Amino acid sequence: MGYVPLADEERIARKPHRCIWCGESIARAEKYHYASGIFQSDFQDNHWHLECFGAMQREVDQADYYDPNDGFDAYMHRRGMTEDETDEVGRQEQMEGVESENGV
Numbered sequence: 258m259g260y261v262p263l264a265d266e267e268r269i270a271r272k273p274h275r276c277i278w279c280g281e282s283i284a285r286a287e288k289y290h291y292a293s294g295i296f297q298s299d300f301q302d303n304h305w306h307l308e309c310f311g312a313m314q315r316e317v318d319q320a321d322y323y324d325p326n327d328g329f330d331a332y333m334h335r336r337g338m339t340e341d342e343t344d345e346v347g348r349q350e351q352m353e354g355v356e357s358e359n360g361v
């Protein structure tokens with residue numbers, strides 16, 4: 258069966274949502290990306306910050322092979338960043354933390 262897309266569009270939030278990419282909240286009245294579809298006879302719908310949807314698309318572009326149905330871990334990314342960018346920022350923050358501890 259696979260995946261049958263139903264909606265893929267920008268919307269204005271009428272109530273708060275949680276972004277599937279970064280896990281942060283999407284505020285009421287904020288513009289966001291909405292995607293829904295039928296995956297193996299189950300209805301699913303996901304809400305994205307616009308910059309998070311952009312990050313996901315960048316990640317798809319970079320990947321040799323990408324399955325959007327299980328291609329990423331929900332809520333595990335920094336807002337608006339790909340997985341690689343998320344890891345890179347995490348490394349930088351760790352290094353800065355070590356430096357400031359040594360600097361005392």
Ligand SMILES: [Zn+2]
Binds near residue numbers: 278336337
């Ligand atoms: Zn997000």
